[in-house]
Amino acid sequence: MKKKTKDSLPVQKELQRNFFQDVYDVTRQIPRGRVTTYGAIAAYLGTKSSARMVGWALNSAHLYDSSLPAQRVVNRNGQLSGKMHFNPPSKMEALLKKEGIRVKDDTIQNFEKVFWDPAVELGW
């Protein structure tokens, strides 16, 4: 009855937990040879202004699944802003090139052509 609900917002907590999982889930669905952005993923998840959290999620992604294709997620300029978090840093570019994506000076070439928007491709 009068239980003191300590956790005021359990629902929100759950959503936050799911957010990380959702990021991984979407990332796993990025086709080979295609890339997307932090903002696109955030927008698809309904938290468009929280693109930073997407990056944070991927930062600790390897703790959940080291095989996560995080190299397919770049910033909105098509730059490999997260390459320094790979091991070694050059791994990100190497993986992308292996998938047929052209990378020059840490920037994805033909970015608009290989861009994969989850909101469009996964249907929204």
Added chain:
DNA sequence: GCATTGACGAAGG
């Protein structure tokens, strides 16, 4: 417990 820092991005000057 406040300040700083990000794998970002949009808006304002």
Added chain:
DNA sequence: CCCTTCGCCAATG
């Protein structure tokens, strides 16, 4: 058109 500010929110100092 470049630079700064701000929102976002978790982690870290």
